[in-house]
Amino acid sequence: MDAKKVLEIASLLISKKNLNDLINEILFSIRELVNADAGSIYLYDDEKDELTFKYTQNDSLDISFNEFTIPVDENSIAGYCALNKEAFTIDDVYKIPDNYPFKFNNDFDVLSGYRTKSMLLIPIFDAKNNLISVLQLINKKVVSFGEKVRDFENEVISFSSEDLELVKSLSGIIGVSLENSILYENIENMFEGFIKASVQAVESRDPITKGHTERVYRITHKIIEEMDKDEEFFPDFKMRDIDWKILKYATLLHDFGKIGVREAVLMKPKKLYDDQFEKLKMKARLYACVNNLTKEEYQDLLNDLIRANEPSLLESELSEKIDKYYKVKFKDCYGEELELLDDNEYKQLSVKKGTLTNEERKEIESHVLHTYEYLNKIPWTKELKEVPKIACLHHEKLDGSGYPFGLKSEEIHIFGKVMAVADIFDALTAKDRPYKRAVPIDIALKIIKEEADKEKLDKKIVEFFITKKIYNMV
Incomplete structure (x- = not known):
């Protein structure tokens, strides 16, 4: 094997970041280098002092495998290699020399009909010379690489000292590549943990919408997944590996900015806050007393205030009564003038639908800008730098009437357009909102279609979502 081939393998291994891709490439390249029919890689866990059977390849068998662990001891071939940190070869595992303490476990051979014969084992170390893996090559063959072995006695030979x-x-470069890839995976796992913690933090402040983030992620992911597969609707739309990661991070973090919104506003179930309504009830009782209202008249007044405080649609008849109460002034028993409804109480009770005043609604809407500002504090990699902006696009409208940036269609990333559809659909159909009933799916789809007709949502995406019935796939 010439030095050029070795350098090519080294260069290839260094370029791999994904751990599974790297392990697959290590096995394939090293097997090809010495013409091994099969091979396996074990990863070492120093805390548990055990090896995890992580990956296997076999030219002669098409096999699936399950991960399992073995202790680092002298009872297995790989365990012995890890324990003694020793590279060695075995000519025939059914005829292991007496100087080795282990025996070969032939269960796999019995079940599969395979014949394991020659082996080469080598421990793999990181840059600090700590064990991180064991590489096991099986059955050096005389037939061409990639061909099946049919006669194990004559087509399998021993690994040489040169092998x-x-x-x-190459073990050094394998070790560095594995160490970097494991570190990269650990960082990825750590960041995934941060995202999950962020979602939990948001939902703990806004438990009314608990589950919304995960549902929007699933709906968005499914729409994009179907778009990626459909060459009729979206012939030019193709997802790369990094795109899936951007989509996941942006969608799961789309409401992250809610941590910057007052909890009382996020969770406001009625038009007045509890302390405000208690104060209003006391004023109503005092008003009834000083004006000698009958018990029935007082109860009617109280019922009007209770009804007006609900998030349901404020009917014109009740709205007129609130207008009338706003003008009522009276004096308490000490001669101090009071208003039955002060300016803030009137303003809040006059909300036509829902519980939020315009100012409170703007505060809620500010969560997307908070999302952008907070996520921009994270030093994203070059590949992920668009995550903060995409995460806050789900309230943008194609005609420029959305927020926080007032972008128009051509300025909105397609992930934001899809997320907007998913966000609205979930908000309409969610069954866990105490302030409103869930809208039936057919009505929700009608509303979404109307929004698309008004140039608020992307018509093509909405049509695709409805036609393919993607809402039934999640």
Whole structure:
């Protein structure tokens, strides 16, 4: 094997970041280098002092495998290699020399009909010379690489000392590549944990919408997944691996900015806050007393205030009564003039639908700008730098009437357009909102279609969502 081939393998291994891709490439390249029919990689867990059977390849068998662990001891071939940190070869595992303490477990051979014969094992170390893996190559063959072995006795030979030295010469670069890839995966897992913690933090402040983030993620992901597969609706739309990561992070963090909104506003179930309504009831009782209202008249007044405080649609008849109460002034028993409804109480009770005043609604809407500002504090990699902006696009409208940036169609990333559909659909159909009833799916789809007709949502995406019945796939 020439030095050029070795350098090509080294360069290839260094370029791999994904751990599974790297392990697959290590096995394939090293097997090809020494013409091994099969091979396996074990990863070492220093805390548990055990090896995890992580990956296997076999040219002669099409096999699936399950991960399992073995202790680092002298009872197995791989365990012995890890324990002694020793590279070695075995000519025939059914004829292991007496100087080795282990025996070969032939269960796999019995079940599969395979014949394991020659082996090459080598421990893999990181840059600090700590064990991180064991590489096991199986059955050096005389037939061409990639071909199946049919006659194990005659087509399988022993690994040579040159094979052992060749693999050892690459063990350093294998170790560095594995160490970097494991570190990269650990960082990814840590960041995934941060995202999950962020979602939990948001939902703990806004428990009314608990589950909304995950549902929007699932709906958005499914729409994008179907778009990626459909060459009729979206012939030019193709997702890369990094795109899926951007989509996941942006969608799961789309409401992250709610941590910057007052909890009382986020969770406002009635038009007046509890302390405000208690104060209003006391004023109503005092008003009834000083004006000698009958018990029935007082109860009617109180019922009007209770009804007006609900998030349901404020009917014109009740609205007129609130207008009338706003003008009522009276004096208490000490001669101090009071208003039955002060300016703030009147303003809040006059909300036609829902519980929020215009100012409170703007405060809620500010969560998307908070999302953008907070996420921009994270030092995203070059590949992920668009996550903060995409995460806050779900309230933008194609005609420029949305927020926070007032973007128009051509300025809105397609992930934002899809997320907007998913966000509205979930908000309409969610069954866990105490301040409103869930809208039936057919009505929700009608509303979404009307929004698309008004140039608020993307017509093509909405049509795709409805035609493919993607709402039934999540």
